Amino acid sequence: MTEKPITFPSLPPVDRRVFIPDDIWVVENKQWARLSRRDDPARWERLVASDDAITTQLKRGIWPSSSSSAPAVMADMIAALRLKPGMRVLEIGTGTGWNAACLAELGAEVVSVEIDAVIAARARTNLQKAGYPEVVVITGDGEHGAPDHAPFDRVLSTAAARNVPYAWVEQCVEGGLIVTPYTGEGHKYALLVLTVSAGVAAGGMEGTAFFMPLRGQGLSQADQRALECRNDLWVEVGKSGQVITYRSD
Structure with missing residues (x-):
């Protein structure tokens, strides 16, 4: 049966x-x-x-x-992408491959980067078994993105950033979106949605999302507890780095 x-x-x-x-x-x-x-x-x-x-x-x-990830959180993040069929999506953190499969089912062309070689290999097997062999899974450091496959319409990270890598901005098209969990100055467990324009990604938070950090970007529990949580957080990421400000509509 x-x-x-x-x-x-x-x-x-x-x-x-x-x-x-x-x-x-x-x-x-x-x-x-x-x-x-x-x-x-x-x-x-x-x-x-x-x-x-x-x-x-x-x-x-x-x-x-x-x-x-929890399905409800995945749904919120996918909704924040504002996907349309045919869009090219860079996913940071393949994990089991389920999120990549959901994106592919929605009509996206997905390239996913996973830092752990064992997990990446397992995800490829899972995606093949589930009927999504077209999803490209790369073993590598997601902070560098996937330059050989760029540009992308959307970037989705399933690991929390403290400093959003500029590589993601460079590899995103004009008007593209970067959706990432964020724990750093100004907030912990924020879900950021940044719009790319003229080589700069800028935006604020659209809800919350608790995720493991990008490797090398974690904070101690004491540092996390000390973070101020501001709902008017505004993040800009350019060539010179990340700038945090606070603004209200």
């Missing part, structure tokens, strides 16, 4: 089950514990069908280093 796909009303009809590994990580008694699909298929299915993020990899057994 064929298993019914696990899909969500807020997202394109792409089966999440295909992209989640058999072994995932859950918190039990305030510690991480492995949950195997083989040992507890019913619980595994419930988690995959839930609107929760799913941890798929741990660093040194204690720090989440890769996950499948």
Whole structure:
């Protein structure tokens, strides 16, 4: 008997089950514990069908280093892209490949960059299995984008930036959008939507989004707690760097 796909009303009809590994990580008694699909298929299915993020990899057994994002958060971020069929999208942080598959299902041409070679290889397999072999998955540092495949109409990061890389701006077309989680000066867990114009990306926050940071851009818990959260945050990213200001409409 064929298993019914696990899909969500807020997202394109792409089966999440295909992209989640058999072994995932859950918190039990305030510690991480492995949950195997083989040992507890019913619980595994419930988690995959839930609107929760799913941890798929741990660093040194204690720090989440890769996950499948919560479907509702994915839907918010995809909506912020204002996609049209045929647009070229650069995704930063492939993860399981599910988000890239959703973008492809919406008609986007997707190039995705993943820094972890093992995760990238698994995502390619997942995308092939799910019927999206046209999605290009590159193993590399997402801060550099994918210059050999540029330009892009949209850039979507599934890792939080403290400093938005200028490479993303350079590789985005005039009038294109950059959508990224942001934790840094002026806010933590913001979802930024920046518009590219004349070599500068500028914009503010459109909601919130909690994501693991780009590697090398993380902040300590103490530094995060010290951050001021301003809803009038305005970010501009140009060749000379990132500038934070505050403005109200």
